[in-house]
Amino acid sequence: MVQRTHLTGARVVLPDGVVGNGRVTVEGTRITAAGPAAGPTGGPAAGPAAGPAGGPLAGPTAWPAGGPAARPAAEPAAGPAGDSAPGHADSGGGRALDLAGEQVLDLAGGWIVPGFVDLHVHGGGGASFSAGTPEEALTAIGTHRRHGTTTMLASTVTGDLDDLARQAAALSELVEQGELAGIHFEGPFISPHRCGAHQPSLLRAPDPADVRKLVDAARGTARMMTLAPELPGGLESVRLLADSGVLAAVGHTDSTYEATLEAVEAGATVATHLFNAMPSLLHRAPGPVAALLEDERITVELINDGTHLHPAVLGLAFHRAGADRVAFITDAMGAAGMSDGRYPLGPMEVEVKDGVARISDGPTAGSIAGSTLTLDRAFRRAVTIDGLGVEAAVRALSATPARVLGIADRVGSLEPGKDADLVVLDDDFRLRGVMRRGAWVVRPELS
Numbered sequence: 001m002v003q004r005t006h007l008t009g010a011r012v013v014l015p016d017g018v019v020g021n022g023r024v025t026v027e028g029t030r031i032t033a034a035g036p037a038a039g040p041t042g043g044p045a046a047g048p049a050a051g052p053a054g055g056p057l058a059g060p061t062a063w064p065a066g067g068p069a070a071r072p073a074a075e076p077a078a079g080p081a082g083d084s085a086p087g088h089a090d091s092g093g094g095r096a097l098d099l100a101g102e103q104v105l106d107l108a109g110g111w112i113v114p115g116f117v118d119l120h121v122h123g124g125g126g127a128s129f130s131a132g133t134p135e136e137a138l139t140a141i142g143t144h145r146r147h148g149t150t151t152m153l154a155s156t157v158t159g160d161l162d163d164l165a166r167q168a169a170a171l172s173e174l175v176e177q178g179e180l181a182g183i184h185f186e187g188p189f190i191s192p193h194r195c196g197a198h199q200p201s202l203l204r205a206p207d208p209a210d211v212r213k214l215v216d217a218a219r220g221t222a223r224m225m226t227l228a229p230e231l232p233g234g235l236e237s238v239r240l241l242a243d244s245g246v247l248a249a250v251g252h253t254d255s256t257y258e259a260t261l262e263a264v265e266a267g268a269t270v271a272t273h274l275f276n277a278m279p280s281l282l283h284r285a286p287g288p289v290a291a292l293l294e295d296e297r298i299t300v301e302l303i304n305d306g307t308h309l310h311p312a313v314l315g316l317a318f319h320r321a322g323a324d325r326v327a328f329i330t331d332a333m334g335a336a337g338m339s340d341g342r343y344p345l346g347p348m349e350v351e352v353k354d355g356v357a358r359i360s361d362g363p364t365a366g367s368i369a370g371s372t373l374t375l376d377r378a379f380r381r382a383v384t385i386d387g388l389g390v391e392a393a394v395r396a397l398s399a400t401p402a403r404v405l406g407i408a409d410r411v412g413s414l415e416p417g418k419d420a421d422l423v424v425l426d427d428d429f430r431l432r433g434v435m436r437r438g439a440w441v442v443r444p445e446l447s
Contacts, residue, residue, distance in 0.1 A: 002028045003103060005438075008037050010107040010424070013114070013394045015413045024112055026420040029437040034414045107424055107444060110432055113394050114413050115150030115421030116375040117401035119224065120184060120273070120301055120329035122155045122345065124336035124374070129154040130346045132167035137174055143337040144330070147374035150421035150436040151181050151402070151411050153223055155331075157346030158187030158198035161210060165217035175221035181405055182223030185214055186272065189227040189237065190252030196277040197359050197369035198252065199347050206237040215244055222246050223405060226272040228253035229263035242267025247404065249301075252277040253288055260291035264298060270404065271300040273331055274317055276308050276368075293320050299404050301329045302396075304381055305373040307356050311386055318388065323395035327404060328378045333357055333370035345369050380429040 005026045012022030014034060025033040123129055125143030127136035137154060144152060154171045156164055164185065174180045187198045189206035204210065206227045215222045224247035229238055241248040250263055251272025271292040279287035292298045300321050302314055308331075309317075318326055330336065334343040335352040342360060343350050350369040351360040357369040375397055382393040402412025410419050424433035424444050433444035 004032075005103045005105065007105050007107055007112055007422075007424070010110040010112045012112045012414060013390060015399070015415065018391060022112065024414055024422065026435070026438050029420055029439075030416075031414060031418050031420050031422075032416055034416060105444065105446065107432075107446075109427050110444075111390070111425040111427070111429070112414065113379075113390075113423050113425065114398040115411065115419075115423055115434070115436060116148045116379070116397045117181075117327075117405070117412055118144065118149045118152040118330055118375055119270070119327050119401050119404065120155050120186070121149070121152050121332050121336075122157060122186075122370055123334035124332050124338075126334050126338050126343070128157075128334045128344060128346075129171060130157045130159065130167060130344075132163075132170045134170065134174060137171060138179065140334070141174075141179055144332070144374060145434060145436060145441045147337065148376040148379070148423040148431055148434050149330075149374070150419075150423075150434070150441075151405075151407070153182050153184040153405075154180050155184040155186050157348075158190070158195075158202050159346050160202060161188070161213060164188070164214055168214060168217040168222070169219065172217075172219045172221040180221075181407065182221050183218050184224040184226070184249075185222065186226045187252065189225070189231065189234075190277075191228040191231065191254040193254040194228070194252045194277045194279075195364060196252060196367050197345055197348065197350070197357075197364065200363055202347070205231045206233045208233055208236045208240050211237045211240055215241070215246055224249055224270060226251040228255065229266070229268065230255040230259045235262060235266045238263050238266040238268050242269075250288060250292060254279060255288045257286045257288065257291045260288040261295075264291065264295050269297055269299060271298055273303050273308065273329065274300040275313060276303065293317060296325070299325050299327055299400060301327050301331075303331050303371055303373065304328050304378040304386065305330075305371050306381065306385075308368065308371065314386060318386075318392075318396075323388075323392040324400055326396045327401040328375065328382065328393075328396045329401075330373040330375060330378065331370045332373055335372045336374055338372070376423070376425075376431040379425075383429050 008023040012019045019036050021037045023037045123140040125139045127139035129137055171183050188203050192200055192203050226249040238248040247270050248268040249270035249272045250268050281289040333345050340352045349360045350357045355372050359365050359367045359369050379393055379397055382388045399412045402408040411421050420438040422435045426432050434442040
């Protein structure tokens with residue numbers, strides 16, 4: 001028999017708005033119902049929780065057969081390896097009740113939002129995707145899952161082409177197993193003038209044959225590639241990626257406004273960490289920032305850690321593009337979820353001090369090297385510091401990146417039939433729980 005879990009008493013963020021006293025019902029790995037809390041007749045609950053007669057309960061709500069959607073005919077598969085329950089979480093009150101295959105968790109005072117989707121992450125938990133080993137990749141994945149990222153791309157760092165191909169082959173196995181949503185190649189086809197935390201000696205122009213080599217090495221799991229379109233072969237490579245079903249992202253670029261528009265016309269659809277590693281927006285030389293912000297075909301990545309972007313700049317970009325064109329990312333390296341210290345980033349070494357990662361030596365010493373951000377912190381900052389509405393933050397952290405990846409039919413929102421990927425927050429937007437495909441990664445602590 002499939003376990004049916006009802007999460008109730010919280011504010012639930014649905015695609016069409018926020019439900020104040022809401023509920024989400026999960027069976028196996030799927031969401032089967034999401035909406036207002038309802039009693040046995042399907043009507044609204046009388047207060048935060050309602051019993052069979054509609055009166056208040058001392059404990060949580062339990063829905064009989066007439067409440068949430070019926071069970072599926074077959075039992076779905078168990079959650080993926082690495083998910084566990086219970087986990088560590090902030091205590092926020094609420095109650096739990098088990099009734100003959102029906103588990104009810106009263107999450108009173110909290111929020112339930114869709115699991116976060118990260119288009120751009122290099123590592124975490126002391127591990128890096130660039131190591132090209134399943135062990136390190138799973139450590140990074142597990143770290144970000146515990147912070148609410150239930151879907152992510154694995155981002156590589158500039159390296160030798162053969163080594164990048166080896167990394168792609170190893171990571172593709174984890175994509176095939178469902179642990180990752182795909183691979184994002186960041187470099188080596190980027191501008192030496194805007195290389196940031198990439199090894200300058202390993203950069204190269206985007207020859208379409210080299211681009212094809214990496215895409216082929218990923219065995220159908222390449223989802224995005226960042227390149228500088230102004231370099232020789234840039235536009236041809238953008239077209240190749242678009243024709244191959246791989247997102248072409250403009251980033252680490254010294255492009256002009258006009259050249260960036262050419263890249264968009266050639267098929268580019270993503271701006272890699274807008275503002276960072278590209279020319280600034282100037283009144284007579286608007287550069288790539290203006291071109292990428294103004295075109296409705298472009299989704300812009302923003303790193304909302306308080307270091308990469310001033311809040312006023314983030315607000316400018318967010319309000320110009322709108323939540324349906326903004327994807328908050330971490331661009332996290334191995335130090336995410338860890339303490340200050342020294343960490344590898346591809347072939348380079350990074351020093352983290354006060355949570356900010358910078359290249360420790362060499363020609364790019366002092367350059368910001370990704371971030372130590374996790375998406376639960378990005379969400380909380382968006383709502384409590386940047387002044388964004390909860391619904392807008394949810395779109396930028398879940399719905400928009402899911403749409404960009406072409407997987408919005410499965411993740412990115414709380415709707416029946418989609419994967420049971422969700423995040424539970426307290427009333428101060430701190431993480432309380434994480435569920436992925438129906439299994440608790442971090443189980444809410446209830447009183």
